[in-house]
Amino acid sequence: MHDPYKALYIHVPFCKQRCRYCDFATQAVDPSSPLIREYVDHVILEIRRAGKQGLLSQVETVYLGGGTPSYIGLGALTEIMYILGLSMHLTDQVECTMEANPDSLTERMVNDLWALGVNRLSIGVQSFDDNVLRTLGRVHDAQAARRAVEIAHGRFQNVSVDLMCGIPGQSAESFRQSLRTAIELGVTHVSVYPLAIEPGTPFDELVSRGAMPEPDDDVEAEHMRIAAQELAQAGFERYEVANYAKPGFQSRHNTAYWTGKPYLGIGPSAATMTQNAQRRMRKQDDVITDDLDxxxxxxxxxxxxxxxxxxxxxxxxxxxxxxxxxxxxxxxxxxxxxxxxxxxxxxxxxxxxxxxxxxxxxxxxxxxx
CATH class of the missing domain: 1.10.10.920 (Arc Repressor Mutant, subunit A)
Incomplete structure (x- = not known):
């Protein structure tokens, strides 16, 4: 027996293209790929099964992450959200977040997702500087990023953006301006991530052959201090090492991970954590990754x-x-x-x-x- 799950994570493993720093379990496919249909059918089956087993009865937060959930299209997302709404109590009290990238977020998608129960959007902006975006291998430009946030605000008050720092060629002023742009656009949550070179990524290959410098710890520390300064002045509270929120807009889902609440993962490579008073176990792809007494x-x-x-x-x-x-x-x-x-x-x-x-x-x- 284990404690009831309080958080649900649904992993969407598809993107338009893989970024040069990315080591996540995702793949670039054509939007018409049969892999997406197979994935949606599998996720729907898993959600139904979890609902029938009572595993979703006490879920307080839902998170659709990736990959790029917005990339699989409104039809696929509608199917998933509809089944989710039938399988659990997807009320206004449940924080339901979906990740989106600027290139695939549309006004219609925003309106329909809101109607289906999504109440928080997390947009993968990374930077509002076109040169930095090209370095990262992102498929959108700064104008598209701004437009995505504006579209999101058509329905959503709770809008978060991700920003990266410590990127080769990214100046302190460039990072500062990205922060200020996010603030001016009225987001309520900002996640700030220093660049990390992960094995097997294009960035790793560039660093290995000396074509790109490794991230500078001092530069990353300076950028993190800039984030703390700029966001605090704008009324954001730093509630976690990499996360800032306006009062009342902390991510309840992310906080669940850091406060030891059990979570269920659905989809390829999604992790699940179960626990009781004697044991905490994490597994991914049916492989136990942690087993704590x-x-x-x-x-x-x-x-x-x-x-x-x-x-x-x-x-x-x-x-x-x-x-x-x-x-x-x-x-x-x-x-x-x-x-x-x-x-x-x-x-x-x-x-x-x-x-x-x-x-x-x-x-x-x-x-x-």
């Missing part, structure tokens, strides 16, 4: 909490220390190193802790084995 679960809860601006409470830390008493000494050491602050009843990451995330998270999770 009670001690490891409690330590992981502290580690994940350090991704959030609110950190973890003394109660959460004390509960973890019941099974892993050495964790308290580790946390006190992180305070001495300037990666964590201990204020009142909470342990919270510092700005330096976020910038040195691998050091912070690694030190905590080293306690788990």
């Amino acid at each position: 009670a001690r490891q679960m409690r330590v992981e809860d502290v580690m994940l909490g350090m991704r959030m601006s609110q950190g973890v409470s003394e109660e959460t830390l004390s509960r973890a220390c019941e099974l892993a008493p050495e964790l308290r000494e580790v946390m006190e050491g992180l305070v001495e190193r300037g990666l964590v602050r201990h204020c009142d009843d909470r342990w919270q990451p510092t700005e330096r802790g976020w910038l040195c995330g691998n050091e912070l998270y690694g030190a905590i999770f080293d306690v788990a084995p």
Whole structure:
């Protein structure tokens, strides 16, 4: 027996073309490819099965990610959302997010998705600078990105954009202007991701043969500081290491991952996390990727909490220390190193802790084995 799922992720593994930095489980196909039809039929079957088994009865957030969900077309998305609405309580209280790219988001799609129960759009802008977009291998330009956000606002108040930083050739001023453009367009949520070179990607090949420099840690840190400054001045709150939101517009789905809520994945390569008081298990493509006992679960809860601006409470830390008493000494050491602050009843990451995330998270999770 496991705790009920609180979040549902539906993976859409198709794009118009793969970006040069992308290592996600996605493929570029023609919009008329039979692979899309096969995928939709499979997802509908899985949603129906999950609904009949009662697995969706307590789901609080839904997320259609990818890939590019908007790329498979309004007809396919309508089928998926219709079956989803029949299989669970897709009410206004359920946060339902769909990712979209500027090249495939249309006004009709926005109107129909809103009517079908989607209430949050996350648009993969990455930059409002055409030169940066060409470097990344994106299929849209800055004008299309602006237009997509404007179209989204025709129905949606809750609109998020993704922006990338630390990209070779991207100046601090270019990144700053992308942030300001997003703010001017009235988005309510911004995710900021430093570029990472992933194995097997075109960027990895370019770096390997010296045709492109590796991302500069100092430049990425500078860009992240610019994001924090610009977004704070515009009324955004940084609630997680890479995420900023206007008050009331934090992503409940993303927060579910960082606060240990069980989630169900449907679609190719979608991950599922099940847990009870004794065990937490993650699997992907029917392969178990994590299998944690009670001690490891409690330590992981502290580690994940350090991704959030609110950190973890003394109660959460004390509960973890019941099974892993050495964790308290580790946390006190992180305070001495300037990666964590201990204020009142909470342990919270510092700005330096976020910038040195691998050091912070690694030190905590080293306690788990």
